[in-house]
Amino acid sequence: MSAVWRAARAAVHRRKLQTFVIGLVVLLCTATGVVSLALLDAVSAPFDRAFEAQRGAQVVATYDPARVSDDQLIGASTGLTAIAGPFPQVVIEPAGDAGSFLGGRPLTVAGRADPGGAVDQLDLWHGRWPSGPGEIVLAAEPHPDDYDLGPFADTTTVTAGRVTLRVVGWAFSISGSADGWVTPAQAAALHPTATQMLYRFAGDVATRDALKARVAGVATGLPGGALLSAQPYLVLKEKAAAQPGTYLPFLATFGVLGLLVAVIIVGNVVSGAVVSGLRHIGVLKAIGFTPRQVVAVYLTMVGVPAVAGAVLGTLLGANAAQPMLVSTFRGLGFGQEAGTRAWVWAAGLIGVPMIVLLAALLPARRAHRLSAAEVISAGSAPRRGHGLRVQRALSATRLPRSVSLGLGLPFARPGRTALTLATLVLGVTTVTFAVGLSDSVVRITGLGDQAAGQIGVRAYNTDERATTTRTDAQVEELLRGMPGTARIATYLNQSVSVVGSSEPILVNFGRGEVAAMGYEAQLLEGHWIDGPDQVVAPSQLLNRRGLRVGDQLTVVLGGGRRAITVVGETMSGAPGPVGLFADWQLLDQLDPGRKLIPFEYRYQVQVTEGTDLDGYAAAVRAADPGLYSWNDAGDSSFAVVVTSFAGVVSVLLAVVTALGVLNTVALTVHDRRRDLGMLKSIGMTPRQVVAMMVTSVAALGVAGGLAGIPLGMVAHRFIVPLAARAAAIRLPGEVLRVWRPGLLALLVLSGVLIAVLGALLPARAAARVSIAQVLHNE
Amino acid sequence: MVRLDGVRKEYGETAALDGVSLEIYPGEAVAVMGPSGCGKSTLLNMIAGLDRPAAGTVEVHGERLDTMTETGLALFRRHHLGMIFQFFNLLDDLPALDNVALAAQLTGSKAGPARKRALELLGELGIADRRNVYPAALSGGERQRVAVARALMNRPALLLADEPTGALDSKAGEQVMDLLLDLNQIGQTLLIVTHDERLAHRCASRLVELGDGTVVRESALERL
Known part of the structure; x- marks a missing residue:
């Protein structure tokens, strides 16, 4: 094993740039993937997480105390896994000057001895639980940071009839079981009109019908007409899902694009590293390495920077996702639950290295099969096919020769070109979608701002x-x-x-x-x-x-x-x-x-x-x-979240795409060092070399732009109305008519810009290739 | 044509060239020989503007190469130098004709005139019928002829050849030697770096022998 490790270490040392590129690409792709997965996960799960954390009531049932006793309610437990209650319940009507928080609405108040219990464990986020008569805890979504700024601090008492209750705390119930809580004795003094029971059931609770059947099961044996109401948790879940539902189509689109780009680029970078090392693989075989050892050398060589990149990328992605998660779900009452879950970490730490190794394994297996002589000659075998015909056709054009040579380069390695083009298409799709989305959101906000005064x-x-x-x-x-x-x-x-x-x-x-x-x-x-x-x-x-x-x-x-x-x-x-x-x-x-x-x-x-x-x-x-x-004005957290998220993800994906291009050009430079040396020896200037290498991907950038823009526009046309439907609103047509000729031209240029930025560094390296070294030391 | 004065070049602590002074006159054919590591390739690199001296001056065709920018050197090579290498260094993607035409197209020549001149050169070198063949399908001798045609494309003042027969069989080597001799006889200045004494004696009129980075001997040659 030490020979494998030594050979791998030497290969890493010898290919510093490629190792760096693999590490960086894996890092950024992992970060993008983790952010995408964390957001996708959070969108579907925050209510469920908070609901389980608080042991939420699947049904909040109220009974008529005149028809059923507390003992009968405690005894009725068919199909239940947990039960809380009975709690005396009363509806009070606060006096009109109770403050802006209450706003004159009636309050459902339950008598509970403590905020805990087997069901509906309340989040007492400010103050304390009532310890005696004349005290009340009010229900509100948690705003611990904004407590002093919000209306909470102004609401110090609740007066209903002749009773005045002092507000001693604020609590949040994911079950929405009450608007306020007092001690059971205080509740009794308020003359309760109902008895509250909180239930969690065994088995299926996914539908309203299932819950209805389970409540009926519990009520079997109780006096007829005793059950006054049964509020299923699904009502709250749907309400809570309404806001993330608006984000879901955006997040899902960015998430899928991010994952696709990440996987394609990692695959391209890693397989390119192995293919460009075929000659080295042949040498290893020639000096006695077994095929398995050779494969092990290459997997180790690629694995070292990939694992480092995956670890750092997972940390970066989890940290980047956190503020987005909190800001996205703040106000829903469970922002504090938002965090990157274990499976997302596992996907970054284990999944990404597995993808890398898989991408490396496929070309490495080819090296495993070939004989030493075949592998050594693999890189220098004569090329055939369309590439030659294209180069020949280009040489007859009026284009500057450095440009026509550059235009022909992508045809020499169609597989590598296809992967690079795919990443550029996805990069431009992302940018187009993000630009269109931001424009639409700004238009929506503009309409809203004008209307809101x-x-x-x-x-x-x-x-x-x-x-x-x-x-x-x-x-x-x-x-x-x-x-x-x-x-x-x-x-x-x-x-x-x-x-x-x-x-x-x-x-x-x-x-x-x-x-x-x-x-x-x-x-x-x-x-x-x-x-x-x-x-x-x-x-x-x-x-x-x-x-x-x-x-x-x-x-x-x-x-x-x-x-x-x-x-x-x-x-x-x-x-x-x-x-x-x-x-x-x-x-x-x-x-x-x-x-x-x-x-x-x-x-x-x-x-x-x-x-x-x-x-x-x-x-x-x-x-x-x-x-x-x-x-x-400017109360548009939705617009801020969506536009900033779209901006961050599209910049991140554009950088990752540019890195993919950088890798492609770096590999081309590596493969064509001899050609570059020859071209320089016959008088190609450094500027012409840069032009040739940049042209080779700028053309792909144009193609990526032309293919990516329609895809981005289709995604915009489909996703924005989808989000609007999730938010239960309709959009005026002008919100979707964001595409102007100038903007589309700029978007085509975005593909070229990504490609050129990615190509510049290796192109400049190509311009500095030492003719003496590559031509004399064959 | 070429004037080197006290040229010194070091790689680490080793002096590849140690105060080399040399002159090559127009129309001359000079062979540079010596054991491996004596500095032959470094000397060729200096004259071709592929490397810069640590000390001394390099003047070729009246221009100081040691003070030129990279772009200036590229333009100088384009217009005044032709180079032939041991391993031909042709572009695999282009057929013989386009490989030759490439040198002129880089100067801005249009494809038509460049191809016409390339075809003339291939004809003069006896491989016009192979003009549409890709390098991989050419023999070693044919590839080197294409390389020579490419080197001559821009009518260089100086033709530099680095082991031009090193990768060829004896028959192909002979053909290349004849070609270089013919070129010199019509006035082409030649500098040949080689291990091959037959090549030196066949094509060169003067021999420069290097040892440990210095010129150890210069002598006139009787062509065989």
């Missing part, structure tokens, strides 16, 4: 804990008088009941210049509101509620009842939760004389071009300390 204003200052003394009309007048104000709209965000549906619908009652804020401009279908009984709906809401333009609804609020018609569909909704657009007149007709509560409504202000947004927001706060205003 640049400044948000509330009549309740959470920082100062003060409310303005101005009426809503006076606030509007104040804002209209501020320098820089262009348009103002006022919204009241209110849930209204829908006749025939158990689920209320959210409506943004607006007045002022709502249509001019950009919403009318992004209408996908129908027309803007021109009467009090008309509403316009964002696509996401239409899809979710199964509505279409032209449908009628009867809504009820505060005793009033009106039939409304959906007259238009927009791409996005007003700031905040997705709701229907309606005119303020509808609110007046439904609930005349309604008293406005300050944190119920907000103002949307669009400023004139060039206005300092932060300065405007500060000026509003200074004009009335009871107003809270903020810069609402």
